[in-house]
Amino acid sequence: MRKFVWFVRFALAAVLCLPGVASAAEELVNSAKYQKAPPYVVGLSNVSPSNAFKVAMVEEFKAVCEERKDLIKAYYITDAGGQIAKQISDIEDLIARKVDILLVTAASPTAISPVVEKAVEAGILVVTFDNLVETDKVTIRVEANESGIGTQNMEWLAKKIGGKGKIVMLGGIKGTSSAQLRWDGALAVLKKYPDIEVVGEAWVNWAFDKGKAAMESFLAANPVIDGVWTDGGGSAQGALTAMIEAGRVVPIVGTASNGFAKIWSKLKAESGFEAYCATNPPYCSVLALNFALDVMAGKPVQRHIRTDLAIMDNGNVDVLVRPDFSDMFWVDTLLSDEKNKELWGSK
């Protein structure tokens, strides 16, 4: 029954947002090396709980671990608070606790590599996902289409403003691989549109307050802005809020946080406002775990897996938005409605 509920939820999310997986390379994991009878001990080394996406990512993981006690006898979650040295230590601790499966979303693509290699040498099945670790030794690499967020958002925006005009760009956290890939993806698209001029660039950490502040100064400095590119939910919400306050609302792109969706859906009803989101699912942790469990069960699994993006646009925003939930809720979810209410519902 539980398995069935879980399946239904998965199917429902798939219908709503069309997430999925596609393999990027043909090489298979050597399942024979890891195959083992359940139950397993699973570790998740998280970089930081700092934003809504990451909180949802951990909650999705926890829910599945609780639900699948038949497969998972214990799970440990560590959190590095964004600190590289702490995450290296965390993974060492998880090795010492003898986990069978280790999921890693990394504070740094290179700095976590040596300790991840140590884990692989200790015989642990290591899956890197979300913020990837760049080492060939890792067992499975579940890659979100980060550059796709940048390109698809920029493609939509460029078409929306007719291929010409003035835009501003609000990036994520400078120096992180996901932010850089999204940014570079967006710039690659801009090469095709020589008539689009970027009049302002800022790195706003995917945060509401920083996105709003940056947008306020761009609005003050530029009499004309035709569109706004962002790669985050909080930053898009901040920028949109600033535009509403200034009375100059233009098309904007971002990712699928409820806070952004709430304002968007309201503006759409009032004035036909249009926006767009290409977003990766916060249950990437669950996808990563499932691939690892498949390997443990001896099933063939690709070593490199690329997950597809989900799209939120004017067509489905009203279905996905949850006016009764907080801004931090991520609209693409596998969690049960009760669990989501408990996490994000107004108290």
Add this chain to the structure above:
Amino acid sequence: MKRSLMKENFRKERFRNERLRGALLTPSAPIFFITAVILLTALAASESFRSPYNLNNVIIQTAALGLVSLGQSFAILAGDVDLCVGGVISIVTVTAALLMKDPPSSIILTAALGLLIGVAVGVVNGVLTSLIRIDAMVTTFASNSVLLGLALWLMESPGGSVPYVWMKLPDAKIGFIPVPLLILAAFAAASWFILDRTAAGFHIRAVGGGEQSAFTSGVNIMKTKIAAHAAGGFFAALAGLYLSARMGSGDALSGVPFSLDSMTAVIAGGTNFSTGVGSVLGTTAAAFLITGLGNIFNHMGVSTYWQYVLKGVLLVIAVTAAALRTRFAERGSGG
């Protein structure tokens, strides 16, 4: 005759009591006590914590913070604070990842260059603080920002690599003793010797206790401050080199948390701002407590959120106890 003997005995007794009182009243006493209690509890409670593999982990994990905190001790004992240790660490990891290649000569030269950067930054901080009399809080905060910016400019996103032998250094052992422990112990001993047994150390403490009185007793304030900040930079660079080996690469953001963590270690270890009082051993114990707590909590399965809360509470207790001890000790010696 009998009377003088009694007097002599009385004096001996008093001396002994004073020694005892001195040991109990040292501002570092609470941190030793807290660290010992927590370590023993964890050893008793968690099987995976007391595994040799993990005890080695605790040492490997503490060395970086331990080294930075030693440097921070010099700055704080001199009455200043060093907010740029994070920047130094970042730029040193980046430098190491960009320049360090396989030949031993390259390893040695790059390490030397890293240490030189640290000392140079410290000297600049010291000069700005003492000669131009800008508050150390401002000087070091500014230089931290400059260094982080430079590190990001040199290496926009994390990368580079260090030689394999260098990467294996933190895991190495001599006999059964982990190399990081040897490194930390050697530099802690050296710091203790300098701060507690040499004229330079007394000058640093004198300046920290009060610049005016130190000046009137003939201490060269400028030289002393420059030396203290240079030591801070040196140790931060050392930690940066160690971290580059741990990470096998460079990362411009890797140093950021260390500025605050090292201050916490020094203060929890019983060193007070602007008194020149404090011990290297207390600082080292506090560094072990801060990093060790993370390890222990991971092994006990304490949730992340509670980890932050409990860690904060324990550090407040340590800092408060150290502060109270100091005040008590001051009143004791005053009366």
